[in-house]
Amino acid sequence: MDLPISIKNLHEDLKSKKYSLSELTDTYLRRIDTYDKNLNSFLTVTSDLAYGQAKKYDQILKDLGDKAFEQYPLLGVPIAFKDIYLTKGIRTTAASNVLKDYIPVYSSTVVERLLSSGCIMIGKTNCDAWAHGASGENSDFGSTKNPWNQEYVPGGSSSGSAVSVSSGFSLVAMGTDTGGSIRQPASFCNLVGLKPTYGSVSRYGVISMASSLDSMGSFGHTPDDVKKLFDVTCNPDGKDSTVTNLGSSNLKHKVKRIGIPKEYFVEGLDSEVKSKVMEAAEVYKKLGYEIVEISLPHTKYAIAVYYIVQPAEVSSNLARFDGIRYANERSAFGNEAKRRIMLGTYVLSSGYYDAYYLKAMKVRSKLIEDFNNAWHKAKVDVILTPTSPTPPFKLGERSSDPMQMYLADVYTVAINLAGIPGLAMPCGFTETGLPVGFQLFGPRFDEGTLFELGTQYQQNTNFHLQKPKL
């Protein structure tokens, strides 16, 4: 069976009765059975649930015909959830031994909304424990491998969700992006990945990492797919008070100028990545967009700010895990979680708060000012940068040196600190066949511009259609 490449494609196939949802679900589950032993992208496969939902929607399709798609906009979409989204009655671990046997008694808003829109849940995916990492290697349940070359990391922390979509184990997947945890693995696995505006999608029922940064987003092969998931998951649920009503994610204004920040093309950027990203900018130039160099002068401080603010919030969020009401004791925390708890506790502790945490919060304001100047003074509508300074790196290459691993986030963390949206796009391969990606940033709540520009790029390129040989 030819797997669908997009939700639109899936719905056309269902309308022309090319296959039933039961057959499609069976195909995905068999692929997991065959290939995931090596890749290790799933922690829990929910086969019975998936077959049950597929059967239910096959019947609904039979009963309602094409009207079923109006009632269920995501009808039959096979989806995987990062194992950090609570799923009622289904084990949720955050890939940590602390939550090894934890069964939630409620589901996150995102899961509820996607399932009630017609999605079929395939399972829960592996990730860096507590979403701490950029390689997938911090999972307490073993590393996930990159399907493009299994000696390489798939990126992280949403490693399993990226690998699931890339390997044809699900059509789309949900991840979380606190400092690049969707965009970087999307880039490493040849996928589209959305980090929405902070305050557009409810965090309710998602295990908290850093509460002022956590963004709930998705992976797919096309910008239209991540848009469709975003449209269902955004807007208030009454349970996360940061969420505001944004109306629609359609294009709101004419886009003319694309900014290229010079600080993202400095020493440390791999030459192959640089040339692929510049080729992507060239595609937009040919489409009639004006490409202008801009400056985001505080970019080089983003990692330092992020690795103060984020561990501070992590140490506070993970303080609740005392092993009393649920979960295992604190001794079950892995290395990276302990390191971040320690670091966060240190920068918040008496005598160091002003020197580190308060200062980081002030430089965070400067980073936000940089972006505001880009929109309002340099008058760009969108910003284009590489997603990762390097192509995927080898398993084990950076895992012994935390500072090296943290630097992998250099191009992704700034927009989490600023709260703006970002869309990662695949844009080619290195000579050795590893995926490369670029990302687009927009002003707050301007996802519409990102979806439109992403779609136009794919209308003129076919990198997103390439699949790994498993």
Next chain:
Amino acid sequence: MGRLSETDVIKVAKLANLSLSSKEVEKYKAQLSDIVDYFEQLNEVNIDNVEPTSQTTGLENVFRSDEVDPTRVLSNEQALSGTENTHNGYVVVPMLLKQKDE
């Protein structure tokens, strides 16, 4: 400022309620010192008269009515389902106070 001593690491671990082996103390001392050294570059930025940012929504004081939403209340059974350490519908917690004669 910057580098952490062994005493610092032990103190932070105590604040964070983590028990570390002496090997871990050694390891985190070196690693955290490296990371904290990296933070020193923030001293280059002029932050005079800059307001700190703790969140980016621009929202202030989001209120809801003070009413119980029954759809969000867990039953006693659900609330206790995460632990086997229960007694008469309550969670058993570790003892905080010591007996007088101990």
